[in-house]
Amino acid sequence: MFKELDPILHSQLRLAVMSLLISVKEAEFTFLKEKTNSTAGNLSVQINKLKDAGYIDVTKQFNNNYPQTICKITRKGIDAFEEYVKALQSYMNPNGQ
Amino acid sequence: MNEEKETQLSGEESLKLISEMIGKAKRSYITKGIASIVWGILIVVCSLLTWAQVQYQFHLGFDVWLLVLVAVIPQIFFSIKEKRQKTFVGHDEITMRFVWTTFGICIFILSFYSSRFHTDDITSLFMMMYGIPTFITGGIFKFKPMILGGVICWGLSVGSMYTPLSTDMLFMAACGLFAWLLPGIILWNRYKKNQACNV
Numbered sequence: 001m002f003k004e005l006d007p008i009l010h011s012q013l014r015l016a017v018m019s020l021l022i023s024v025k026e027a028e029f030t031f032l033k034e035k036t037n038s039t040a041g042n043l044s045v046q047i048n049k050l051k052d053a054g055y056i057d058v059t060k061q062f063n064n065n066y067p068q069t070i071c072k073i074t075r076k077g078i079d080a081f082e083e084y085v086k087a088l089q090s091y092m093n094p095n096g097q
Numbered sequence: 098m099n100e101e102k103e104t105q106l107s108g109e110e111s112l113k114l115i116s117e118m119i120g121k122a123k124r125s126y127i128t129k130g131i132a133s134i135v136w137g138i139l140i141v142v143c144s145l146l147t148w149a150q151v152q153y154q155f156h157l158g159f160d161v162w163l164l165v166l167v168a169v170i171p172q173i174f175f176s177i178k179e180k181r182q183k184t185f186v187g188h189d190e191i192t193m194r195f196v197w198t199t200f201g202i203c204i205f206i207l208s209f210y211s212s213r214f215h216t217d218d219i220t221s222l223f224m225m226m227y228g229i230p231t232f233i234t235g236g237i238f239k240f241k242p243m244i245l246g247g248v249i250c251w252g253l254s255v256g257s258m259y260t261p262l263s264t265d266m267l268f269m270a271a272c273g274l275f276a277w278l279l280p281g282i283i284l285w286n287r288y289k290k291n292q293a294c295n296v
Contacts, residue, residue: 010106011106012114015106015111015114016118019114019115019117019118019119020118020119020121020122022119023118023119023122024122024125024186024187024188025185025186025187025188025190025191026185026186027184027185027186028184028185030184031125031184031185034184035118035121035122036118085115088108088111088112091108092108092109092112
């Protein structure tokens with residue numbers, strides 16, 4: 001029986017953001033925008049969806065008078081990401097289960 | 098990546114995307130290696146000057162190792178500049194900060210001990226100390242030149258127990274060269290290469 005893929009993660013930009021955030025302790029919005037080659041508006045929408053799902057924490061602050069948005073993956077986000085990868089692997093290699 | 102164009106990802110595409118993004122994040126970890134180069138040059142220069150003073154019986158008129166204190170200023174400047182430019186924090190950065198701070202404090206205590214008891218017989222301990230953060234950094238970041246640099250420091254530390262002070266200074270210069278200067282140059286070249294790839 002195949003595991004169902006998490007619909008929150010099974011989206012190109014949200015998965016890209018989660019993959020980046022799992023690789024670092026925390027990242028600024030600009031880092032995510034640069035690495036994903038996305039538009040600020042679209043990235044902002046997807047970050048909010050991940051935040052609403054409880055997969056990431058978003059902190060807004062000022063640094064040298066410039067607004068700064070810092071994103072950090074949560075424990076729930078790490079678990080969901082690991083589950084997603086496991087589910088993907090089971091799809092790719094059904095005999096390996 | 099626009100939402101409008103977003104299509105359902107296949108299994109292969111998802112795994113490829115994950116691996117691509119993790120790779121991008123990893124490549125962002127590449128540092129310039131400036132601190133490593135600065136400290137490497139400093140240790141090599143101070144050691145060789147000390148060796149020359151002992152070998153050729155002259156005195157520069159000041160303690161060359163005070164240059165270490167001077168190097169702290171550009172170190173702080175470059176650290177602040179690098180921190181401002183960085184848009185992410187890596188998992189191991191805090192660990193590294195503690196490892197190198199511990200090293201700095203221990204070197205300071207060792208220098209104070211050497212000055213307090215007027216002893217030059219602790220060069221082996223200095224070299225042993227040089228090996229610790231170098232080996233840990235190399236191990237955590239899987240950077241072989243630093244792992245090797247750490248091992249060389251420990252080997253030279255043992256060797257220096259059997260040699261006079263002038264030779265110890267040559268050993269210490271070799272520590273600075275292999276533990277920091279050469280790995281720093283390799284990091285700098287990697288950084289430049291990575292930047293060229295991103296253009």
